[in-house]
Amino acid sequence: MSYTQGTFAALVDAIVPETPGLASRGEEHVPGGLDVSLEAAVVERTNRFLEGESRVPLATVVAALLDAAAVELLLRRRATDGLNAPAEAFSRGVFARLSRRDRLRALGLLEGEEGAFARIADRFDDAGLGVVTYLAGSLPVLVQFVYYSEATAAAGETRSLGWRQADYPGPAEGYPVGMGYEIEAFEENEYESEMRKDDAGESEDDAGGEHESGGSER
Amino acid sequence: MRERETDVVVVGAGGDGPALAWRLGQLGVDVTILEAGPFYGNERWAAPNDAPGGESSTDPGDLSGERYDEQFTAREGEMNDPVAGKLRWGPADAERSPWQRAIPQQAVITQVAGVGGTTQHYYGNHPRAFVPAIDEQPHWPIDYDQLVPYYQRLEAVHPIEPAPTTPKAAVFFEGARRAGYERTDGYNVTSEGYRPFPNAILQPDERLMGDGGERDGESAGGEGESATDEYRYPDYEGDTLAAHEHQGGPHPRGAPVRERARRSSNVSLVPRALDTGHVEIRPNAFATQVLTAGGPGPVAATGVEFRDTWAGTVERVHADAVVLAAGCIETPRLWLNSGLPDDGWVGKGLTTHWFDFVAGVFDSATTETLVGQPAVEPHQGQAAGARVDVPGAGGIAVNTFAPGLTATTMYAAGQGEWSFDRDTAGEPWDTCGRLAGRELKERMADYRRTLTLICHTDDRPRQANGVSVDESTTDEHGPVPLVEWEPHPDDDARRDDLAVRAAEILREAGATHVHRADAAPILLHMQSSMAMGKVLDAGCEAHDVDRLFVADHSALPNGVGGANPTHSGQALALRTAERMAERYFGGVDEPLGGA
Ligand SMILES: Cc1cc2nc3c(=O)[nH]c(=O)nc-3n(C[C@H](O)[C@H](O)[C@H](O)COP(=O)(O)OP(=O)(O)OC[C@H]3O[C@@H](n4cnc5c(N)ncnc54)[C@H](O)[C@@H]3O)c2cc1C
Numbered sequence: 001m002s003y004t005q006g007t008f009a010a011l012v013d014a015i016v017p018e019t020p021g022l023a024s025r026g027e028e029h030v031p032g033g034l035d036v037s038l039e040a041a042v043v044e045r046t047n048r049f050l051e052g053e054s055r056v057p058l059a060t061v062v063a064a065l066l067d068a069a070a071v072e073l074l075l076r077r078r079a080t081d082g083l084n085a086p087a088e089a090f091s092r093g094v095f096a097r098l099s100r101r102d103r104l105r106a107l108g109l110l111e112g113e114e115g116a117f118a119r120i121a122d123r124f125d126d127a128g129l130g131v132v133t134y135l136a137g138s139l140p141v142l143v144q145f146v147y148y149s150e151a152t153a154a155a156g157e158t159r160s161l162g163w164r165q166a167d168y169p170g171p172a173e174g175y176p177v178g179m180g181y182e183i184e185a186f187e188e189n190e191y192e193s194e195m196r197k198d199d200a201g202e203s204e205d206d207a208g209g210e211h212e213s214g215g216s217e218r
Numbered sequence: 219m220r221e222r223e224t225d226v227v228v229v230g231a232g233g234d235g236p237a238l239a240w241r242l243g244q245l246g247v248d249v250t251i252l253e254a255g256p257f258y259g260n261e262r263w264a265a266p267n268d269a270p271g272g273e274s275s276t277d278p279g280d281l282s283g284e285r286y287d288e289q290f291t292a293r294e295g296e297m298n299d300p301v302a303g304k305l306r307w308g309p310a311d312a313e314r315s316p317w318q319r320a321i322p323q324q325a326v327i328t329q330v331a332g333v334g335g336t337t338q339h340y341y342g343n344h345p346r347a348f349v350p351a352i353d354e355q356p357h358w359p360i361d362y363d364q365l366v367p368y369y370q371r372l373e374a375v376h377p378i379e380p381a382p383t384t385p386k387a388a389v390f391f392e393g394a395r396r397a398g399y400e401r402t403d404g405y406n407v408t409s410e411g412y413r414p415f416p417n418a419i420l421q422p423d424e425r426l427m428g429d430g431g432e433r434d435g436e437s438a439g440g441e442g443e444s445a446t447d448e449y450r451y452p453d454y455e456g457d458t459l460a461a462h463e464h465q466g467g468p469h470p471r472g473a474p475v476r477e478r479a480r481r482s483s484n485v486s487l488v489p490r491a492l493d494t495g496h497v498e499i500r501p502n503a504f505a506t507q508v509l510t511a512g513g514p515g516p517v518a519a520t521g522v523e524f525r526d527t528w529a530g531t532v533e534r535v536h537a538d539a540v541v542l543a544a545g546c547i548e549t550p551r552l553w554l555n556s557g558l559p560d561d562g563w564v565g566k567g568l569t570t571h572w573f574d575f576v577a578g579v580f581d582s583a584t585t586e587t588l589v590g591q592p593a594v595e596p597h598q599g600q601a602a603g604a605r606v607d608v609p610g611a612g613g614i615a616v617n618t619f620a621p622g623l624t625a626t627t628m629y630a631a632g633q634g635e636w637s638f639d640r641d642t643a644g645e646p647w648d649t650c651g652r653l654a655g656r657e658l659k660e661r662m663a664d665y666r667r668t669l670t671l672i673c674h675t676d677d678r679p680r681q682a683n684g685v686s687v688d689e690s691t692t693d694e695h696g697p698v699p700l701v702e703w704e705p706h707p708d709d710d711a712r713r714d715d716l717a718v719r720a721a722e723i724l725r726e727a728g729a730t731h732v733h734r735a736d737a738a739p740i741l742l743h744m745q746s747s748m749a750m751g752k753v754l755d756a757g758c759e760a761h762d763v764d765r766l767f768v769a770d771h772s773a774l775p776n777g778v779g780g781a782n783p784t785h786s787g788q789a790l791a792l793r794t795a796e797r798m799a800e801r802y803f804g805g806v807d808e809p810l811g812g813a
Contacts, residue, residue: 015654022656025663032659045301051315051693104636104654111324112634121322127688127700130322137324137631137738140652142300144630148662149295149622166621166665168597171292173471174449174458175598178427179383179589182391182401182414182604186380188370189404191349191362 006091007063008039008046013087014103015143028164033143034089036152036161042142049135062139063093065117065132069106070094072116078105110136220533224250224498225803227522227537229505229552230770232335233784234791235543236487237372238769241795243494247803250274250498250535252524254544255331256310257501258338258466259286259475259484266501267304267312270528274500278492281475283451290466294620297465298339305330305339305466309527310502319547320688320700325739326631327701329545333501334484336545336742337784341463341602341617342418342480344378344785348407348609348676351779357679358775359751362406367811368789369405375490376418376481378785382427383414384459384599385589386669389580390616392588393727394606397719402607407781412606415615416785418481419463419600420456451477463601464619487788502527506695508540508556508766517558519766525695539802543770543791546744550685550772551699553748559762563752565686567679568701569777571612571743572709574673574736576647576720577628578729579664588727593666596624602672606723610676611712612780614720617672621665628670629653629661633738646721647734661733669724673716676780677709679746703739745783748772750790757797758790765802769794 001009012033022029033039046059071094073079081099090096095103109115111133113122121129146152148162150170159170226242228235231253239249257263261282262272266289289304291297297305301316307329308316321327330336346369352362372378381387394412402411426449449458451473458469458479467480476489491497507523521536542549550565558564582592596618605615619627632652640651653661661668683704687697705713721732748768750758758773760766769791771783778786796809 016658017655019656019659022659022663025660029659029663045299048301048315050318100655101636101638104652105639108635127320127322128690131320133324134321138326140630140654141326141626144625144658145299145622146295147622148625149299149620150293151295151299151622162625162662163621165659166624166662168621168665171462171465171620172460172597174426174454174460174469175595176426176428177384177459177595177598178422179385179388180427181380182383182387183380183403186405186416187403189406191404191406191408 001089001091003091003093004043004057004060004063005039006089007066007093007095008043008059009034010086010090010096010103011066011107011139012039012042012143014100015140016147017100031161033147038143038147038152041146041152045142045146062135063091065110065136066095066106067093069110069115070098070103072109073098073102073106078109107136107139221536222534223536224248225537226539226541226798227252227535228541228543228769229522230254230335230543230545230548231333231488231499231501232543232545232770233337233340233483234770234787235335235541236483236491237788237791238541238543238795239497240487240491240494241792242799243491243496245795245799245803245806246496247799248496250500250537252503252505252522252535253333253499253501254504254527255333255501257333257499258289258304259283261285263501266310270502274498276492276498278489281489283472283474286468286475286478287471290468292460292462292465292468294465294622298623305332307331311528318691318693318698320691320698322700323702323739324633325701325703325741328740328742329547333488333499334482337482338484339464339466340482340784342467342482343602343615343782344372344376344416344418345605345781346405346407347781347786348607348779350408350609351676351776355678355776357749357751359756364811365786365789365793368792369785371792371810372785372788376486378416378418379421380414381417381419381600381603382422384603385585385591386594386596386599386616386618387414387604388589389585389594389669389727390604390671390723393723396726397722399606407607407609410606410608412604415603415605417600417603418486420479420481422457422459423454425454426459457600459599461597461599461601461618464623504695505544505552506555508552508558509534509536510558510763516764518764530694539765539767539798541767541769543768545770546747546772547685547699547701549768549770550747551687554687555696561753561762563681563749565747566681566684567749567752568684568703568747569677569679569745570703570739570741571777571780572675572677572705572713573740573742574713574717574734575617575628575670576673576717576724576735577668577670577733578724578727579661579668579731580728581730582667584728585667594669595666596668596670606719608716608719609779611715612676613674614716614723615672615674616669618670621662624665624668624670625658625662627737628733628735629658631738631740632736634736646718647732650734651736669729671720671724673713673720674743674780674782675709675713675716677705677712677777679749679776680706684747701741703741743783745771745774745777749775751775757801758794759797759801767794767798
């Protein structure tokens with residue numbers, strides 16, 4: 001397990017973990033992201049987020065950022081659950097040693113306005129640094145989208161674990177679920193124009209080009 | 219360098235560009251549309267994500283329903299994955315990464331490259347602007363009246379009709395009635411009320427329309443079941459209620475492109491534009507410069523320079539007029555990268571409808587009583603077919619998705635603290651914010667019993683919000699756009715109002731659990747970054763550059779009240795085509811808007 005994969009595994013595990021407690025709703029609700037190698041799918045997409053040049057693979061950068069955020073969380077005494085020995089599938093980094101909820105709180109520092117990165121970006125008015133907040137906010141989106149789409153289905157499987165857990169049958173040609181029409185056709189109903197623009201705005205239009213119309217206040 | 223000449227060059231074959239091109243073509247003006255992304259469903263690009271294919275398309279005979287069926291699989295990962303999906307903001311070449319933007323904040327941006335633009339995965343929702351948003355807000359230099367003939371034209375041709383009621387819509391209507399909303403029946407919205415969505419989706423075949431009684435809700439050809447030929451063209455015409463709008467909306471299978479039910483611009487307007495015999499569409503062509511003549515002093519646009527996204531070669535098209543229809547982000551980027559004058563409003567005033575989402579979970583007994591089935595079944599019926607209008611605040615609509623997109627919008631794209639760190643005591647929702655762990659998996663296990671609603675806020679244009687360029691980050695098309703958008707406290711208040719109303723509608727319908735996403739900025743309805751009345755005159759020609767027009771949603775002066783914007787964007791584009799013809803191409807004999 002590489003550093004990058006292991007850090008993403010800790011992220012995936014925080015968002016879509018194995019949930020033995022859900023067995024009561026059916027055995028299919030127990031497995032989580034790690035059971036379908038979701039971390040690899042998310043690493044792959046993160047690396048493809050930006051196009052090459054001399055850049056390091058972006059997933060490695062993100063993993064390092066998650067560790068930095070974990071340190072920030074600890075230093076700012078926001079971690080509620082302390083550090084644990086990382087699970088077998090995780091990296092040895094600080095992020096992976098946090099509890100599931102603390103990992104998400106650390107992520108929150110990366111994307112939120114009051115985290116160190118956002119504040120530094122603000123202070124130096126640096127869009128490049130600010131992009132960290134965007135990247136961080138994209139991670140839960142990517143994790144949940146990939147998990148609950150068909151992308152993690154094994155070869156030959158028509159439905160992914162996520163689709164099965166949602167009991168989604170997959171794309172269909174159609175459904176005979178029409179119940180009639182609440183309205184058959186819309187009417188060209190009367191309306192009041194309380195405030196009409198003076199016609200000047202529009203007639204100047206014909207002169208072609210140069211005028212200030214509307215005088216809008218914003 | 220290859221150089222060519224035509225009457226008008228349009229940048230972008232998205233939602234609005236083809237509307238303008240169609241009207242100009244009808245008036246006998248020759249138009250070349252440059253489109254950055256691929257052309258799906260066209261015989262000249264058999265494998266649009268693997269190889270360069272043909273160069274351009276002028277013949278409606280090139281359109282191919284067979285290719286459309288091959289390419290648009292309706293699987294959400296394959297179609298909508300923001301990095302690797304077919305419907306993404308990036309080049310046709312599947313091997314390559316998406317195109318870059320500098321976004322220094324938590325946000326999601328959804329725009330799609332390719333012929334049809336972002337309408338390739340839109341829901342076909344086509345309400346007119348709310349009347350007071352045009353006539354009472356201070357932004358529009360023209361009256362609502364003046365848009366009506368153009369709306370009417372689109373309503374006739376797409377066509378746009380009331381969405382059929384489906385079980386999820388019926389649940390929503392019932393909640394809205396119990397919450398005290400009355401039904402409104404008109405196109406022109408001035409007051410609160412509920413109604414079916416005016417949708418640019420062909421009405422379904424009668425055989426899919428029951429009487430509201432017992433239904434087995436069985437799908438045909440679902441992947442889990444044996445595929446059948448049911449619900450295919452020509453046996454079935456019109457919508458099949460498959461709910462795949464977001465995944466490309468390719469139904470009914472087997473139909474010619476122009477007879478697909480969901481009327482994205484590539485299905486509805488592009489074929490009409492090609493029919494005129496005056497329109498050429500060149501995909502895989504990324505415009506990088508607006509060419510000008512004159513100056514110092516007045517300048518005039520004379521053409522466009524673009525880069526072939528496969529070959530990397532640079533070409534030019536010279537024209538008597540240039541139209542930017544590249545969308546709210548790329549139109550100002552192209553403007554700024556071309557060194558055109560900036561009056562302080564170029565790229566600014568961006569509105570986004572400051573989205574939020576509210577979901578309700580229903581017991582089987584409740585939906586049995588309301589609609590005679592044990593679940594909501596969000597994956598059946600039009601994705602968005604029912605709405606409540608709240609002029610002044612915005613709108614609330616049923617908005618349903620396949621599971622990946624449901625998780626993303628409802629449970630992953632929130633701002634601020636995760637749900638487990640929030641106290642919702644006394645709030646109208648049981649949970650709020652992003653979900654993770656067991657809570658997330660439970661909510662997703664409830665997917666089929668969940669009704670998801672979207673809140674579209676009537677956010678107002680502000681100069682601090684919008685698009686500039688990030689000079690420090692350059693891709694092969696120049697400095698990349700820098701996008702910044704923050705809600706004003708007034709916009710927050712409107713959004714809160716809508717979220718409370720949405721929760722009330724769900725509760726009144728009988729939801730047992732209500733969740734509010736508290737979404738981070740989701741930029742998917744974008745308007746007003748090159749506003750008419752600011753950067754543009756009342757004919758949508760640039761104040762500071764002659765012969766340069768804008769015909770995409772950036773030209774809208776505001777967020778049209780929170781109504782879905784495409785009807786207004788396309789109506790304005792038709793009007794702009796007539797203004798162009800009046801000013802530079804010999805006039806219009808029978809303008810739609812009257813002489
Ligand atoms: C999931 C989803 C559902 C939606 N549903 C609805 C709905 O139901 N109703 C509604 O009204 N709206 C809906 N919208 C929003 C709607 O799709 C957009 O508002 C609309 O498509 C915007 O039109 P446009 O012409 O401004 O830009 P786009 O449709 O984005 O078109 C711009 C085009 O220009 C091209 N382009 C950009 N830069 C260049 C360049 N430099 N050179 C060449 N080409 C370029 C792009 O590739 C694109 O094709 C939805 C959006 C999403 C994401």
